[in-house]
Structure formats: structure tokens, C-alpha cells
Amino acid sequence: MISSRFVLKRLLLLVPVLVGVASLVFSILHLSPGDPALTIAGERASEEFVKQVEESLGLNDPIWVQYGRFIADAAQFQFGESFIIQRNTTVREVLVNKLPVTLELAIYGQLIGVFLGIPLGILSAVKQDSITDHLTRIGALAGISVPIFWSGPLLILLFAQVLGVLPTSGRISVLYNVEAIRVTGLVTVDTLIAGEWDMFVSAVRHMILPASVIGVYSMALISRMMRSSMLEVIRQDYIRTARAKGQGAKITVLKHGFRNAMIPVITVIGIQFGGLLGGAVLTETVFAIGGIGTLLVEAIKVGDYPIVQGTVLTFAFLFTLVNLGVDITYSILDPRIEQ
Amino acid sequence: MTAAPDHPADERPPLSERLGVRLRLVGTALFAGVVVTAVSVVAATMLSDPTASVETAFALGSLVFGFGLLGWSGAVALGRGIESMQETLDTQTGWTEPDARRAMARIIGFGLGVMLGAMVVGSVVLGLV
Numbered sequence: 001m002i003s004s005r006f007v008l009k010r011l012l013l014l015v016p017v018l019v020g021v022a023s024l025v026f027s028i029l030h031l032s033p034g035d036p037a038l039t040i041a042g043e044r045a046s047e048e049f050v051k052q053v054e055e056s057l058g059l060n061d062p063i064w065v066q067y068g069r070f071i072a073d074a075a076q077f078q079f080g081e082s083f084i085i086q087r088n089t090t091v092r093e094v095l096v097n098k099l100p101v102t103l104e105l106a107i108y109g110q111l112i113g114v115f116l117g118i119p120l121g122i123l124s125a126v127k128q129d130s131i132t133d134h135l136t137r138i139g140a141l142a143g144i145s146v147p148i149f150w151s152g153p154l155l156i157l158l159f160a161q162v163l164g165v166l167p168t169s170g171r172i173s174v175l176y177n178v179e180a181i182r183v184t185g186l187v188t189v190d191t192l193i194a195g196e197w198d199m200f201v202s203a204v205r206h207m208i209l210p211a212s213v214i215g216v217y218s219m220a221l222i223s224r225m226m227r228s229s230m231l232e233v234i235r236q237d238y239i240r241t242a243r244a245k246g247q248g249a250k251i252t253v254l255k256h257g258f259r260n261a262m263i264p265v266i267t268v269i270g271i272q273f274g275g276l277l278g279g280a281v282l283t284e285t286v287f288a289i290g291g292i293g294t295l296l297v298e299a300i301k302v303g304d305y306p307i308v309q310g311t312v313l314t315f316a317f318l319f320t321l322v323n324l325g326v327d328i329t330y331s332i333l334d335p336r337i338e339q
Numbered sequence: 340m341t342a343a344p345d346h347p348a349d350e351r352p353p354l355s356e357r358l359g360v361r362l363r364l365v366g367t368a369l370f371a372g373v374v375v376t377a378v379s380v381v382a383a384t385m386l387s388d389p390t391a392s393v394e395t396a397f398a399l400g401s402l403v404f405g406f407g408l409l410g411w412s413g414a415v416a417l418g419r420g421i422e423s424m425q426e427t428l429d430t431q432t433g434w435t436e437p438d439a440r441r442a443m444a445r446i447i448g449f450g451l452g453v454m455l456g457a458m459v460v461g462s463v464v465l466g467l468v
Binding site: 019026 | 395412
């Protein structure tokens, strides 16, 4: 049973983390070169118009007033309107549209990583130094070593161009209007909720390649971690005792070993999820999926500060939430951690 | 991973004493930040635009403050785990959670001091309000 005090303490820690990230974002944007008012007004705009833009954005106020306003707005998740990328649209609306795209990709990538990585890691540990172990380790090393910008195009070439079994880009076939059935923004979920089976199949087919690309990378790390953790656990005295008392090897490993070996693996899964959110930029670019990662890169390039601020803080918030989940999972797996 | 107290409950110093230690820790760094910023901003205004100097000083202060806050939260959240990991791996580096918290509190104080110094110099001396 998780104590509410433990969860409350972890939730309270989110506050300094988010204020810290907000301060870093504010300072980096103010220290970086470029004038947002000039970017909005355009290079040829008159000085008077640029001043008007500055006035309307509050850039004429002293910097501490801007900082205070930014922190107060960030606490309410208000980042104003996008300057350039989607003019007259609030950052919140932009994020609501784009975030599910990246989240869906990261979730499926992580699921592939977890559901393949954990069994492979256990298998590799239980059959240490066998052919299975060597093959799994080679696969894991290859998965870690191959960059996404190389494996992505190769998979497209094989499955889309040569075999012609999977689509090359996008989230769903252009024949379907997914916006009409939007509920969560996750196409695979929305199509299921709407009961549109053909659309669901199309969404899944579009998700297979990008999710596999990031999933393989995640799987490689998880299986390596699971192997070393499991090897350490199965050498413990309590495992030997369980075996000496006549318990079967499978039950001993899965019932007594698995739970304890999972603790460091959970850490890796938590960190990986944050990495997947940030690393989805490459996958989104290769597979032409317009998610939050691509949006952030574009916003930095054109100097759309509200989008940059909103996106970075959203990433930080999601990352800290995932780590909160990791901490809670720790305390479920090993209640001593709460003490 | 709830942090265990530094002292057993009956040996802990009174609240006022503990508060005093913490205030001194952050306060001295804050004072240093204010002084360093005041001197550097006044010196910088002689060479460049006063508004730009104040804005850069404030932004640098918020950078330090943000870094300190993240470091402090990291030490509180993961400190005990890192200590245990060092013990398990037998790689004692002398890093401890209370030391990390204190160091980060000083950085937070210094960052706040820089921000405060920039604010005071900007509004009182240069009249940038």
C-alpha cells in the first residue's frame, strides 16, 4: 500500500522542478540573440510598428515584471498566442493538437520496448552464455548503436518500397478524416472509440514503422538492464534457498526474481520515456508525422517564443509526472523504499 | 525514498535554530549575489546600454536560480538513492544528500541575490520602472 504522505511529498517536489525549468527557459530565451517584436513585425516594418508590437507583448516592461508575469502565467498553463507558426492560436490549443501525436508515438514505442525488452532480458539472464544469450546481446547492442535517422529510412525502404506492405508516412490514410471523430487525439484510440475498423487498421499500419524504430532502441536498453539486474538477483541467497526447497526454476525466477530485478529496470523505463518524447523529433521528421518535437524545432528556428516556452514546460511536466509514476512503482515493488 | 532525518528526533536542534541555519545559508549567498550584481551592473552601464546590462544580469540570475532549484529538487528526490548506490557499488566519493542540498540552497540564494540586485539597481539607481 502506498502512503499518501509519500505521494504528496513527490507531488510537492513537482513545484520547484517546474519553477526551475520555467526560470531556465525564461533566462535562455532572454539571453539568446533575436528580437521577438522584430520577428513578428517583419524586417521591413517601421520602428513605430515594432514599438507597438513590443508594447502589446509587454516587452517594454522591466524584465522582472516580465519574469513574474511569465511564472504566474506558466502556473496556469497560459503562454499566450503563437507569434509565427500558428498566428492567433493560443499555445494551449497548439499543444492540445500536437501533443497526442508525440504521446501516441512514445507510448507505442515504449510498449514495444517493454514487452520485448523485459522477456528478452530475462531469457538472456536465465540462459547466460548460451546461443540465445549471445543473439539477444548482439541484437541489443545493434539496437542501441543504430541511429534512428538511419534505421528509419532503411525500414521505409524495405517495408514500403521493396515489400510494399506498410505505408511510408503520416498517421492515417489521407482517405479518412480523423478530425471528425477526434476525442483523445490518439488516432488508434479515437478510431476504436468511433468503431471505425478500417480507420483503426490504417492507423495501426501507419504506426508500426515509427513505433518500431523508437521501440527497438528502447528495447535494447531495457533488455540489457533486465539481463544484468536479473543476473544479480538470481545469484542471491533467497533464490538459492527457494530452489533448494524444491521450487521450480520458472516460478523462482518469475515470482521471486522478477519483482526485485525490475527496480533498476523501472528507472530505465522512466528515463527512456522522457527520452522518447524528446527523441521523437527524429522519428517524426523521418516519417513526416507532425508532432510536438517537430513543432519545437520549428519554433526555435523561427523564434516563436510562446511555443518554445509552452512546449519545453510541457515536456518537463510530463517527464516529472512519469518519474512520479516511477517512484510510486518503486514503492509498490519494494515497500522498504518508502521508509 | 523519504529522506531520513539527519539527527534522531530527540537530538534534533529546536526549530528556530534549524531555521536560522537555513536562513544564514541562503541569506549569505543572497547578499553576495546582490553585491556582485550591483557592482558589475554599475560597472557595465559605464561601458554599454544600462537597460541591456540590467536585463542580462537578471536573466543570468534566473538561470542560476533555475539551475539551483532543479539541483535541490534532484538532491531531495534522488539523494538517498544515490547514497545507497554508492554504498552498494563500494564507490564512496564523499557525496551526501545533505551536502548537495546545502550547496544547491547556496546556489538558489546566489541566483535570487543576482535577480534582486539587478532589480534594485535597475529600479532605484537607473529608474527602469
